[in-house]
């Protein structure tokens with residue numbers, strides 16, 4: 228079905244996702260407030276219920292016990308104070324242990340209240356240096372259902388004077404008995420950078436440092452995050468305004484991390500040459516990281532983009548975008564991060580199938596977990612002859628053969644010395660591709676049209692296996 232052709236509602240229902248978080252209706256962007264709180268996993272996200280019409284952003288709220296069976300809890304944070312009147316923008320959760328009135332844990336949500344003054348250029352606003360506000364706000368909850376009053380913690384006048392009015396997306400965490408908060412920012416010279424704040428109580432915040440790159444690396448850094456695993460610190464940011472290159476930085480805006488030589492708390496300068504992209508897209512931005520009660524560091528990204536070049540919702544679909552599956556992060560031997568779907572995904576697996584080289588396997592539904600391991604040399608794996616993942620001449624390539632299915636996504640490659648293994652997770656209209664234990668990842672939407680999914684590969688490999696996956700979202704909106 229061509230992306231710009233409206234299809235009957237029944238045909239569009241096939242694109243509803245089986246284990247990726249997506250709204251029943253409306254638009255989703257960044258994941259927000261990710262946490263495990265009093266046993267449950269909570270995922271909030273940026274939400275515009277009126278999409279494709281314009282509306283401000285709210286936080287929609289999903290809850291799960293296993294990171295795959297999610298339930299939609301409705302809209303949690305609305306725009307109801309002057310300081311967030313143009314949008315409850317992105318932010319994070321910090322779980323304060325034993326700080327609730329009942330002695331249990333308290334969910335502390337830090338977010339940016341966005342304010343855009345009306346009047347536009349006519350009123351003399353450029354919306355960078357004038358015409359807007361970015362307020363950092365705290366809301367708490369003892370049960371994940373009822374929320375406290377909103378406390379405005381920081382306003383534009385509180386930020387260092389180098390800041391423009393673009394300061395947002397607080398990431399709060401605890402370290403050595405203190406609380407820290409990263410904010411993404413744009414300075415007066417159009418350089419992206421981070422602010423690091425410190426607090427003893429989570430309410431009064433003092434600036435600790437400004438973190439810049441050695442050379443200008445985009446005009447704005449959005450959605451900063453911290454990853455701390457086995458004594459290694461990584462600063463994650465989303466720089467806007469980087470040049471696109473043939474084999475990297477191909478999304479409209481980028482999302483990645485800097486491996487830090489020391490602690491984030493002592494960092495004031497990062498080397499932009501060390502920046503590693505999380506995911507080569509097409510649909511990936513603004514990921515957020517949290518640590519769960521088992522101590523796992525888990526990343527969830529927005530599986531979408533602001534790019535208008537491709538269609539993330541074929542005409543007639545009344546919801547747009549999803550979150551990636553939760554990915555456990557680990558540090559590889561090269562000191563860089565690896566991403567793998569959390570182990571709970573395996574609980575959705577049905578009957579095991581062996582994929583024979585060159586033979587087509589069929590799946591009744593477009594939901595499968597495919598693993599090819601011990602790969603030697605070149606080869607390809609295709610889904611429906613429409614989406615091909617190939618390795619040849621030192622390049623790992625994701626290529627769409629059928630532009631109707633691709634909805635505008637053409638072809639992308641990354642350099643790779645050898646391809647050892649490939650994992651492809653398909654969920655109706657979402658595909659996530661993990662190569663070499665998650666060293667390289669691609670996440671893309673697609674809109675297949677077949678009755679059954681055909682999978683075929685041509686790799687010389689030790690094992691090639693696949694499992695159909697359960698529809699874990701069947702009761703998400705009940």
Ligand code: FRU
Nearest residue numbers: 257273284316317449450513
């Ligand atoms: C990133 C972003 C954030 C902002 C939010 C608004 O995608 O632009 O910086 O808080 O989206 O929806």
